Amino acid sequence: MIVLLVLLILKRGTVSASWSVTFDDPNPCAVKGSSVEFRCSYDYPDGEIVRKTFWSKGQSESGQWTRVKLEDLPSHQNRSKYLGDLQHNCSLAIHDLQVNDTGHYYFWFDTQKYGRHSRENVYLSVTEPSARVYPGTVRVGDTVTLECTTSCQFASTVWFKDRRLIANPKFQAQVEDSGNYACAVKGQESVLSDPVALEVQYPPLNVSVEASSLGRLSVNSSVTLTCNSAANPAADNYTWYSSAVSGVGSMLQVGSGQVLYIPSMEAQHAGLYICQARNRLGDKNSTEVLLTVDETNVKRLILLVGIGAKVTIVLLLTLVIIWAW
Incomplete structure (x- = not known):
């Protein structure tokens, strides 16, 4: 009796394991403008043949939760690409990510007998780096701190001043440090945050x-x-x-x-x-x-004035003598 029970349990475990969808990372997080890949594998009982596969996104419509095929979503046109096959690979890539791509994603596959969708789902978070410079207005010599935040935990971020890479996010302000600063996730430097300004004042x-x-x-x-x-x-x-x-x-x-x-x-x-x-x-x-x-x-002017005065006196004396004579 005990042996029969064990066999039934093992058989049930084998059957339940035959239908499965597995995600390598069920909670990926990516930066706006970048790409993401959902690494996925699926399994089914021997003897069945997969006829069709597709991915869908969960969303609320009129208060009800529904799954809409990505191919039917205009926002995913030319941005989603199925990387899998009709065997066991169900990976999906999404390019040029937008913030509204955040959400739940499901995988579905049909065999000649059944249609199955994944009970679990991939929840994708799309974030934008946000830059902060504080204080925003400083005097020469004051300490400036640059802070880059995202809704995901990334290994590190990098900073740019007027599109040029800078080494240290904390420094003593100098005259030439005035300008616009932006940050990015390291490895995805092509996606910059909105710029923030630093003004350095000086005498x-x-x-x-x-x-x-x-x-x-x-x-x-x-x-x-x-x-x-x-x-x-x-x-x-x-x-x-x-x-x-x-x-x-x-x-x-x-x-x-x-x-x-x-x-x-x-x-x-x-x-x-x-x-x-x-x-x-x-x-x-x-x-x-x-x-x-x-x-x-000046001296030439004085000399000319003196000569002129002498000539005038001589002329006057001459006229007086002639008049008297």
Whole structure:
């Protein structure tokens, strides 16, 4: 009696094992835009011949759970490909994954006697990498942390700044670090997250003065000095200093604003000029610019005026003598 019971149990186990569908990974997770393969195998009793196979996706329609063939879903046209056969391989590939591909997938096969669908299913999760930069606005020298998240657990992620790979997701901010950052799952770098911006603020740098004319300037000529700087936020205050005013080498304020205009150069305008640019983070001075006046023209003018005066006096005396005579 015991032997008969054991044989019945073994026979029942053999029969139940004859019909089976097995998934290598019943819970795959993939990145939007990538591809996924459901590795699958199926079995059936000896003597039966498989006539047809297909995959379906479970979805709710009018409150009822139904299985719809992938070939009948417009969203899967030209993206799903059956990799299996009519023997024992039921693998499926889906390309160019979209977020709405997330869901339950079932395998079905028909023999000349029965149609069977898998009791178990593959649940596919499709995720998008999400990038975060914090803080989003920093000053030079502050610590920046880049964080990439997905709804799946991947081995690692990589970061790009303006489409160029960067090594460290945590760094001390420098001026050149301003830009757009995006992340991707390692091995699937072609699928980037939406970019996020990092703004690095800093006081004025590389302050310089541009002069409309350099070298020896003629008397009565005009000159324009323009102050330029790199700053974030942009410099909003400019102050001009010159040694020409003091005459002893010390600098005194001679103007304000990004442009200093001298309409008529005179000897007293000759000297060194610097510009100080400022924003709310600090200030910086430019290098010195030397303005000189061509005094030769001044002396020539004085000489001509003197000669002219003498000639005028001589003519007047001559006229007086002639008149008196």
